[in-house]
Amino acid sequence: MKTPRPTSFDVAERAGVSQSTVSRALRNSPGVNAETRARVAAAARELGYVVDRHASSLRLKSSETLALVTVCRPGEDRSAINPFYFALLGSIAAATSARGFNLLVSFQESAANFRADFVASGLADAMIVIGTTSNRAAWDYFAAAQATGLGFVCWGSPGDPFHWMRSDNGTGGGLAADHLVASGRRRIAFVGPQRSPQRQFDERREGFTAALAAHGIPPILVEPPAAADRHAQGVAAAHALLAAHPDVDAIFAASDMLALGVLQGLKEAGRRVPQDIALIGFDGIRAGNMADPALTTIEPDLDAAGEALVAMALEDDDFTHSGTRIPVRLAVRGTA
Amino acid sequence: MKTPRPTSFDVAERAGVSQSTVSRALRNSPGVNAETRARVAAAARELGYVVDRHASSLRLKSSETLALVTVCRPGEDRSAINPFYFALLGSIAAATSARGFNLLVSFQESAANFRADFVASGLADAMIVIGTTSNRAAWDYFAAAQATGLGFVCWGSPGDPFHWMRSDNGTGGGLAADHLVASGRRRIAFVGPQRSPQRQFDERREGFTAALAAHGIPPILVEPPAAADRHAQGVAAAHALLAAHPDVDAIFAASDMLALGVLQGLKEAGRRVPQDIALIGFDGIRAGNMADPALTTIEPDLDAAGEALVAMALEDDDFTHSGTRIPVRLAVRGTA
DNA sequence: CTGAAAGCGCTTACAG
């Protein structure tokens, strides 16, 4: 596994040129004779030579690498991470790779593995932080890191001091409300955190209630009971809602995981979806599409989200795009 | 964003020692006076100094980084990647981080972004390749890369020349068969690729049919029709199976995504699950748990898989653990 | 226990 790797000096010797010429030829610097360049390329190929990225990065003071931190729930199994974040990770990876950059990922959940030194150590040129906003300790840690001068970009809305980007939540909430009202629903509930530090849930609720108000409908607001994860919270919330408002005929859940839990709760209670109760989620996760019926949802443009996050992290030194909204659309499927 | 970072010389000056002493103190080298060490640590903290990983890696010839490549289906949206691979990615990340290593991830799908030079460039110390075995071009590329001397570890069974690790598929197939027979099923089908290069599907089928044979039951074998993804293949396979064998009373699908598609197809055809037809999948993806009814499945121990893959990639220079089987268990939920 | 110095493998200003 450990044959000493060839260096640019080995390539130089084989090509019969100096080491500096090898470097120039391989970096496509201007002013290298075409024939020389070809000879160097051939020698490099024959030797299986690849530029040492550490030496190169050290010299250039840039690593062409982006660090992506995903904040997890403490104790959460890695395979249980909200699939929305995995999907966002995928779109960030695509945007990173399109720029020829590498992506360093890190899942963090507690003081035992909090780390924000990717940029400080030169490992990465910029950092993006995504993941659950429910992990207070993690966000306090990153707030402290930011206070020391480290700039990074967040998805969601963990708090005011951060540079962030998030879905156009208000518009999404409005789309959900309009769709439910247009399909004849009148006793409409919002299931989602009301007193959370997570601004995006407030925005979804506010956009939703504002649109309902325009139709003269006051929403039923349901705070999901505490539970192991969003799905379990949704199940419990459905039962609580039905107990307090048996005549509810539509529900907008603040996230798909919550909505999938609500769907299960409604079925357990013998309610038919969408005949008895219509249901709309938020996020567009794939599992929603495989639910029965398939979950109608507000779907952010994930490709746009990944692209915008990476662009802001890598190219927008002053974070002038902080606060940008990612467009959402209503994806009508089976539940509403 | 670009204040010049402090170096070990800056720390040395502040602590009133030489640069070499700073390096030793910070690396916890033996033979550094405790008081000196403390002074250096304090100076580093005050300056916000972090060791430059490129300089360090260049000197040490080791990057403490693992590269993880996920092979995708060409044209596939990043958010549509089989969630099993995201879950595996998560468990690999956990095992990597437990060793204090960094994880570099790369999603690859076509010649436009094939890359295997993470180790050759010094960026990573080892490489793991996971993802769909259906992308022939990708695996040909990695086979060629391996032929040039690059060693890496794969999940699944893309082909014989690779060092691999995979689920105990045969045992899993047997568990599925025994469970179906024990619950009284007799007209039992296997839905999964029969003529694929993907050994793990063969193994699941073989373990399944062998166990069925012990009960004197011949299986109905169904090759899923070509479709956009496994889920769509499952839907189509269910319809094809019902057309050919209307009296089928149990199905074992080669993967959860396939099973979820089968479940949808069965519902479309008006069959009740599990009353009319029992269904078992393979993989233990989270979406299966949220299906209605929740999908009974064969679940590999993902934590063990991540740990074993990372250990083999990082610590097993001769790949002596190639061929290791990850244990699986039957997770009985709603569909069987 | 500590310091001066070499060297890891590059990139590029400088000189020709």
Added chain:
DNA sequence: CTGAAAGCGCTTACAG
């Protein structure tokens, strides 16, 4: 267009 040389920021053998 090409080469000799400096220097990126570390780690560690060598000397004291």
